Amino acid sequence: MNDATVRITVNGQPVEVAEGCSVAAAIARLGVPFRRSVRGEPRQPLCGMGVCFECRVCIDGVAGQRACMLQARTGMQVVTDG
Amino acid sequence: MSGDVLIVVGAGIVGAACAERASAEGFDVTLVEPGTVGGGATAAAMGHLIAMDDDPAELALSHYSLGLWNSLADLPQAQFSRCGTLWVAADERELAGVPAKLERLAAVGIHAEAVDSAALYQLEPALAPRLAGGMLVPRDAVVYGPAVAMHLVECAQARGARLLRDRALRLTRDGVELHGGRTLRGTVLVATGCALRELLPALPMRARKGHLVITQRYPGLLRHQTLELGYADSAHGSDDSSVAFNVQPRPTGQILIGSSREFDDAMDPAVSMPMLRRMLERSFRYLPALRGLDALRVWTGFRPTSIDGRPYIGRVPGMEHAWVAAGHEGLGITTALGTACLLLDQLLQRPTAIDAAPFDPARLAATVAA
Amino acid sequence: MAERYDVLVVGAGPAGLAAAQAAAGQGARVAVLDAQPRAGGQVWRHDVRHAPSAAAARGIHDGLKPPIEWLAGTSVVAAQGDALLVQTPQAARWLHYGNLVLATGARELLLPFPGWTLPGVVGAGAAQALAKQGWPLAGKRVVVAGSGPLLLAAATTLRAHGAHVVAICEQAEASALRGFAAGLWRWPGKLLQAGRLRLQLAGVPYRGGTVVQRALPAADGCLLRAVGIAGPRGTERLACDMLAVGYGLIPNMELARLLGCATQAFGAHAAVQVDARQHTSLDHVYAAGEACGIGGVDCARIEGAIAGLAAAGAAVPAGLLRRRGHARAFAAALRRTFALRPQVHALASADTLVCRCEDVTLGMLDGHADFRSAKLATRCGMGACQGRICGAALAELGRFPHAGSRPPLFPARLSTLAHAEPAS
Numbered sequence: 106m107n108d109a110t111v112r113i114t115v116n117g118q119p120v121e122v123a124e125g126c127s128v129a130a131a132i133a134r135l136g137v138p139f140r141r142s143v144r145g146e147p148r149q150p151l152c153g154m155g156v157c158f159e160c161r162v163c164i165d166g167v168a169g170q171r172a173c174m175l176q177a178r179t180g181m182q183v184v185t186d187g
Numbered sequence: 188m189s190g191d192v193l194i195v196v197g198a199g200i201v202g203a204a205c206a207e208r209a210s211a212e213g214f215d216v217t218l219v220e221p222g223t224v225g226g227g228a229t230a231a232a233m234g235h236l237i238a239m240d241d242d243p244a245e246l247a248l249s250h251y252s253l254g255l256w257n258s259l260a261d262l263p264q265a266q267f268s269r270c271g272t273l274w275v276a277a278d279e280r281e282l283a284g285v286p287a288k289l290e291r292l293a294a295v296g297i298h299a300e301a302v303d304s305a306a307l308y309q310l311e312p313a314l315a316p317r318l319a320g321g322m323l324v325p326r327d328a329v330v331y332g333p334a335v336a337m338h339l340v341e342c343a344q345a346r347g348a349r350l351l352r353d354r355a356l357r358l359t360r361d362g363v364e365l366h367g368g369r370t371l372r373g374t375v376l377v378a379t380g381c382a383l384r385e386l387l388p389a390l391p392m393r394a395r396k397g398h399l400v401i402t403q404r405y406p407g408l409l410r411h412q413t414l415e416l417g418y419a420d421s422a423h424g425s426d427d428s429s430v431a432f433n434v435q436p437r438p439t440g441q442i443l444i445g446s447s448r449e450f451d452d453a454m455d456p457a458v459s460m461p462m463l464r465r466m467l468e469r470s471f472r473y474l475p476a477l478r479g480l481d482a483l484r485v486w487t488g489f490r491p492t493s494i495d496g497r498p499y500i501g502r503v504p505g506m507e508h509a510w511v512a513a514g515h516e517g518l519g520i521t522t523a524l525g526t527a528c529l530l531l532d533q534l535l536q537r538p539t540a541i542d543a544a545p546f547d548p549a550r551l552a553a554t555v556a557a
Numbered sequence: 558m559a560e561r562y563d564v565l566v567v568g569a570g571p572a573g574l575a576a577a578q579a580a581a582g583q584g585a586r587v588a589v590l591d592a593q594p595r596a597g598g599q600v601w602r603h604d605v606r607h608a609p610s611a612a613a614a615r616g617i618h619d620g621l622k623p624p625i626e627w628l629a630g631t632s633v634v635a636a637q638g639d640a641l642l643v644q645t646p647q648a649a650r651w652l653h654y655g656n657l658v659l660a661t662g663a664r665e666l667l668l669p670f671p672g673w674t675l676p677g678v679v680g681a682g683a684a685q686a687l688a689k690q691g692w693p694l695a696g697k698r699v700v701v702a703g704s705g706p707l708l709l710a711a712a713t714t715l716r717a718h719g720a721h722v723v724a725i726c727e728q729a730e731a732s733a734l735r736g737f738a739a740g741l742w743r744w745p746g747k748l749l750q751a752g753r754l755r756l757q758l759a760g761v762p763y764r765g766g767t768v769v770q771r772a773l774p775a776a777d778g779c780l781l782r783a784v785g786i787a788g789p790r791g792t793e794r795l796a797c798d799m800l801a802v803g804y805g806l807i808p809n810m811e812l813a814r815l816l817g818c819a820t821q822a823f824g825a826h827a828a829v830q831v832d833a834r835q836h837t838s839l840d841h842v843y844a845a846g847e848a849c850g851i852g853g854v855d856c857a858r859i860e861g862a863i864a865g866l867a868a869a870g871a872a873v874p875a876g877l878l879r880r881r882g883h884a885r886a887f888a889a890a891l892r893r894t895f896a897l898r899p900q901v902h903a904l905a906s907a908d909t910l911v912c913r914c915e916d917v918t919l920g921m922l923d924g925h926a927d928f929r930s931a932k933l934a935t936r937c938g939m940g941a942c943q944g945r946i947c948g949a950a951l952a953e954l955g956r957f958p959h960a961g962s963r964p965p966l967f968p969a970r971l972s973t974l975a976h977a978e979p980a981s
Contacts, residue, residue, distance in 0.1 A: 125605040126691030133692050138676060138779070143439075144916045147779045149676035151913070151946070153683035153690070154599060155592060156664050158941035158968075159913065169403050169481050169941070169968065173690065174630075175646070176594055223930040230933050264934075333933040403941060403968060444971075458964055460637045460978065467975035478972040482965055483941065485974070 113181040122177055129153075129160050129172035132185060139172060140186035162186060190215055192373025193534075194363055196355045196386065200229040200332050200520050201512050202378035203339035204527035206348055209376075212531055216348035217371060218340065219355050219363070225336025228380050228519060231488020233399065233435055233443055235412050236328045236521050237272055238299075240291040241419045244497060244545035249518060250295045251541050252525025256328070259524075264334040268438050272327035273302070273310055273411040274418075275318055275432070275473060281416045282319040289322065299324040313408055313476045321416065329412060329435055332520045355379075358386055358509055376510045376530070377503070380491035381454065383513045390499055390548055392514055394489040396451040398463050399443060403481045406440030415473060421448055422517055430466040432473040444470050444477065446517075451489070458485050490516045493551075498522070500529050500546035510534060511548055562588045562626075564868045565641070565654035567633060567812060570598020571854045572846025572861035573660030574620025579865025580658075581625045588652065589620065590628035590643060592967070596621055598662050599682060600854050604689040607717060616858070628652075633812055634973055635964035639841065642964075642976060649973035656841045656868035659813055659829060660861060663806035663847035665707075666826075668950050669911045669919065670904035672772030677781030677799050684801030685711040688718040695719035700784050700795050702726035702769040702802040705895045709754045711801055712761060723797050724762045726786055728804075729895050731765030737894035744887045746855070764788050768900055772800055787900075804897060806851045807949055814962040816842060823850050824892075825952045827959060834873055835864035843868045851892070856884035902954050912947040914940020919954075928957035941968055 109124040115132050122131045129150050132139060138147030139160045150160040153173050160172040163184040172183070191214055195206045198220035210216045223230070236256055238249050260267045276282035285301050292299045302310065303320045310323065340350060353365040355377075362372035363386075377386050381394040412435045421431035428449035435443040447466045463485060471478050493499055493514035503509040512530050515522055529546070532539045544550070564580040566573045569591035577589040589596075595603045601613035609617070621627045628643070635642040640653045665680040672678065679687060681703050688694055699720045701712045704727060712722045727734065741748040767788030775782040783796045807826045814820070819838035820827040828850035835843045845864035846857030859881045866873050905911065907920030917937040925931035928938065928951065938944030944960065951957045965974060 123605050123691055125603065127687075129687065130605075130691035130693070133687075142674070142913065142916050146674060146916070147676055148674065148913070150679060150687060151667060151683060152665060152680050153686035154664065156942065156945050157667075157913070161941060167479070168405070170646075173687070174593065223927065223933060225933060226929055230929075337934060400971070400974070402971070458635075460635060460642070460964070460974075464975045464977060467971055471971075471975065478970070478975075480971050481968040482971050482974055483943065483968050484939070485964055 111177050111179040113177050113179065113183060115183045116185055126177050127173050128162070128164065128175045128177050128181065128183060131177045132162065132172055132183060137185055192217070194219060194371050194373050194375045196363060196375060196377050197379035197382070198224045198336065198340055198350070199227050199378065199380055200225060200336045200339075200523040201380070201515065201526055202376075203336040203343075204523040205376055205378055205512055205530055206343040207339040208527040208531045210343040210346040210348045212535065216343055217351055218343065218348060219351045219353055219365065219371075221352060221354040224340050224350070225333030228488050228490060229336050230333040231397070231399065231486060232332050232517075232520055233433070233445055234330045234332045234520050235272070235435060236330060237412070237518070238292060238297050238324060238327060239419065239422070239518065240288050242497070243291075244542070245518065245522075246291065246295055247541045248522050248525050248529070248546070250297055251528075252522045253326070255524035255528065256330070259330070259335060262335070262338060264331070264338060266331040266334065266438050267328060269326065269328040270436055271411045272324040273413045274322040274324070274416050275307065275314065275413060276321045276416050278319050282321070284416065285320070285322045292324070297324065298326065310411060311409065311413055313474055314413070315473055315475050318473070323411070327412065329437070330520065355386055358506070361508060374508050374510065374534070376512060378512045380513050380519070381489045383491065383511070387503060387511060390503070390511065391494040391551065393450055393492045394452055394454050395492045395516065396447070396449050396454070396487055396489055397445065398447045398458065398466055398485065398487050399445050400463070400467070400482050400485050401437070402442045402444070403483055404440035405442060405480060408476065409434060409436040409442055409474075411436070413474070418446075421446070428462070430462075430469045432469050434470060434474060441483070442477070442480070448490075454489050456487050458487060491519070492516045495551070498526065498546055499548040500526050501533055501543060501548050504549045560588070560650065561653040562586050563655045564658060564865065565652055565656075566590070566658040566660055567641075568598065568660035568662050569593070569596035569620065569627070570660060570662045570846065570857065571600060571616055572662070572857035572864070573598070573658065574616050575858045575861025576658045576660055576845055576865035576868065577621070577625050578619045579862045580869040581622070583866065583869035583871045585869040586624070588626040588628055590631040590633070590652075592630065592632040594630045596627065596629070599686060602686055602689050605691040632967050632969070634966055634969040636812070636815055637978065640978060642973065642978070644969055644973040649970070649976040651976070651978045654841070656843060658864045658868050659818070659837070659842065659844040659848050660846050660857075660864070661809040661812055661848045663808055663851055664945070665803040666805050666807050666949055666953060667946055668804050668901065668904065668953060669909050670769065670771060671906060671909050672774065674910055674913055675772050675774055675781045676779065678772050679799065679801055681708050681711040681801045681803035682806070683803070684799065685714040688714050688720070696721065697799055698723050698797045699799040699801055700724055700726065700769065700797045702784070702786070702800065703804045704728045704897060705803075705805040706891065707803060707806070709758065713754055713757045715801065716757070720799070722758070722761045723795055724764055725758070726764050726767040726769060726788070728768045728898055728901050729765060730898075731789070733894050734765050737890060740890060747887060768904065769800060769802055770904060804901060804953075805895060806847065808848045808850065810848070810959070811962045811966045813837070813844065813848060815964065815966060818842060818844070825955065826949065833878060834867040835860055836867060850888070852885055852888040853891075856881065856888060859884055897953075905954070911950060912937040912940065914942050917947070922951075922956060928960050931957065943968070
């Protein structure tokens, strides 16, 4: 709806998305897995609404954050578990 | 004894261990359990295999049992992890108690070492600053209790034991009557933990509620089961309620946080937020990094607690055919295997590996009679 | 400082917003909280690229209008007495209430089938939610599948975000769908809506009686490449980059269960039991919308208004009660039409993962009489989602009924659980 963008990094790579996008949407631009399952499979979001926890990543040093529940904000440093 | 009937009532870790031993000795075993095998205190427990030195009799039983646990160390589902126990001294006064503890452990052949402040932080860098030191017991371990109970029951079943999904109603003169209406005849072993009161009201048993919290996975944060030295005061004191710092690294990287104790004979399983808070505040004092970690689950369990804190292991006073193995408080998993051997040796009138007298239910005969 | 509200509303979707508005209109001190950063719930979820519908814009505006307090990004962790322990990404606090309105909404029923853990496989409502969050979809080929009217809404949103919708595969038989359409005249608004969606989806094949049997990976094994479907015309393979598959909605029951509200069966699942005034079995606790059984947005608005009035101690106009009856009748017709066929329950094989958090297969659960036993032996349901996905799936598959709920309702910081409650 507006043209403002935010810039975050995902695994050190800069990603620019429209303001209001979720962290999950930003990560999806790189096409990388969000996490590895306990037996090593790559996973990406399943439910998109905070229920399944498949999208959890480390944001600004805090592990286990649901990427679909947080809006991307400039300066965020995201590390996937993939 | 081969072919003699033994009815084991209760399939927690103690009942399961007894059923496994009895089936190995050739008994015709029937295990009576209405719920999930290992689904009571066994599932709620931390699964810490620990040598507690504050009561000589319990230390002997624990040491005996810890030796037997080695046979299950390679069982995958046991999730056996020899992480050791690190006892933490908050101050010099607590540290001063370490030599005596080392001596008591050494007396039964358990190796432990004093840890100074510098070594303490090498062992567990995340501990709060300015702790005095402590004591490391390297051979202590952790297991996953319910999976072991299930394994022991399967071993017994492989030797012909039956698992009966029913609840025992009462002991009869020569067996046990079940809720389902059946009566089983034979020697009965009651291993029902907190529920002992239903079948053997003469043996005092109280339920001591505990809270536990498990976190998400944080591999590497903690390496040893780590307790405050004041834990024994909480565990074996008779205060109405107490908490102690007691945390465990699970093989998954999760951290299991205890412990709380409060008598609750009504056995209300609800999580008490005030008690939970007290317990967590205690753990933050020793391990501040816990504050920011995510908790996944909180649950409660009930420790079966006899009047003197020691389990009842032996013949029920005044009953020829009834035996008991119950009341292990917080040491049921540690001492389950030893308990089973101690009980079977008595049942088979063989010499016991350790002195059975401190656990003889008859020790409370006076109390019971009164 | 203890926060105390006359009416505390949990959930800022259509039901919760209507409840807040109604209660505030009676002069009550009202707060509405939601775990999401923005209000609207799922159906009125904010779209980063498209303006909201007039109804959504108005509903959100009216439901958050000061002095109503809006607590965004706030999750309920635990409950005690007349207070809820909540946390935001930054802090924790206790919120006290006179009356509580549960408007916790619904989530998708996601069922296991071979390949459902592949990246690129998402729920149908999930695809819609992700699209609105800005998930890159331009030029992506998407198969929409599962069951229910949500498939149409999801496909419409996906298209609006530049995706190419390959097909909509609806498990319900075409005959059931025709019967349902024939009865739509009783709900003219719905008829209009259906017509509009159909227009927006012109050119997208809509296949009745068709299920996705498996998701197939690309050569690297890590990404979705195609799906295998089975329908009246036999089996077929559809190439795609994304599969959006959901089998309808189920109520979010965790908080109601924790509080101890009486529940009623909702298929293999549960819903909160309420009386005519949306009052639950507990004093001071009301419930509205999907939590009481899936009824759709119109029903949620009406029930929210009733719950808000009742929670504020006001009388409920008879007109509202009548409208609720009409909306619930539509929901019941929907449920009959889109009832899951046995085929859907048989998609997962023994080696299909059912617990995605702990990687537990369906076969590993064999021989366990109840969920607790299965959990203890396999870790099924012990992961981060706390059994929300596998628990619902196993209930639907007829394996185990749902378990109770305990704090924390969501994984919560230990410092939150230790947060001292103010004296009430």
